[in-house]
Amino acid sequence: MWPAFVINLGVNTTRMANASAALGAQGIRFERLEGVNGWTLPEDEIAKVYDQRRNRRDGKHPLVRPEIGCYLSHVACWRRIAAGDAPGGVIFEDDFSAGQDLADIIANICGDGARDWDVVKLFTFDDAPKTIKERQLGKYLLLVPYRVPTCLIGYVLTREAAGRLVAKSLPFFRPVDEDMKFYWEKDLRVALVLPAPVTVGDQQAVTGTIGNERRSSKEGRGLLHHLLYQLRYRVNLAWHRYQDSRR
Numbered sequence: 001m002w003p004a005f006v007i008n009l010g011v012n013t014t015r016m017a018n019a020s021a022a023l024g025a026q027g028i029r030f031e032r033l034e035g036v037n038g039w040t041l042p043e044d045e046i047a048k049v050y051d052q053r054r055n056r057r058d059g060k061h062p063l064v065r066p067e068i069g070c071y072l073s074h075v076a077c078w079r080r081i082a083a084g085d086a087p088g089g090v091i092f093e094d095d096f097s098a099g100q101d102l103a104d105i106i107a108n109i110c111g112d113g114a115r116d117w118d119v120v121k122l123f124t125f126d127d128a129p130k131t132i133k134e135r136q137l138g139k140y141l142l143l144v145p146y147r148v149p150t151c152l153i154g155y156v157l158t159r160e161a162a163g164r165l166v167a168k169s170l171p172f173f174r175p176v177d178e179d180m181k182f183y184w185e186k187d188l189r190v191a192l193v194l195p196a197p198v199t200v201g202d203q204q205a206v207t208g209t210i211g212n213e214r215r216s217s218k219e220g221r222g223l224l225h226h227l228l229y230q231l232r233y234r235v236n237l238a239w240h241r242y243q244d245s246r247r
Helices: 013-024 043-049 052-058 065-083 102-110 159-168 176-181 210-216 223-245
Strands: 004-008 031-034 088-093 096-098 119-121 131-137 140-145 154-158 190-194 198-200
Touching (some): 065 088, 102 154
Antiparallel strands (some): 088 154, 131 140
């Protein structure tokens, strides 16, 4: 099994205890990686990594501080994996809940000889997504979803993909999970395994959550902006899926 990392802010001890228990119960060794606390980032540091001008033009909504910290936390994981000796790595956010087949599924993914993917997501809100192609991976189903699902609470990626993500992600203007949906910008082949071995776990956090912070934010975008955002995404997605089919 490739190295596994759990992103966690030190004050969120309950989340870390839950994650440690879930992985330990299945014999999955991991390293805790201290997350970047977006609430405490200095403004000059934020300006270096967050492209507010591009966000105003092309972003779905203004990023709140914990979203910026979350993105930087994933970048730190990608850097570790890209610099490592293993062929790839596994990344968890600390608010996941694990199914009983998690270790077996990860082992199958890491041992997959076909390796016709760069990223395999371990979670989706849609258990019957529209699919481009699919194949068996042991007793599981590995598929390419037409639309990359949101949320990055658990995923596997190759060392080469981690390197590309590090090189192409800064500065950013979308949330990290939203960025993954624009897979063509990072030259990624994103797959999904079903049944998904990871679900959303306990969302309580000492630091608060991204969702709560966004709901309390006074910044926003109008209806027209959101409609145009969705239209541009759908057109781009359709075009790149067409291009994918011709390869």
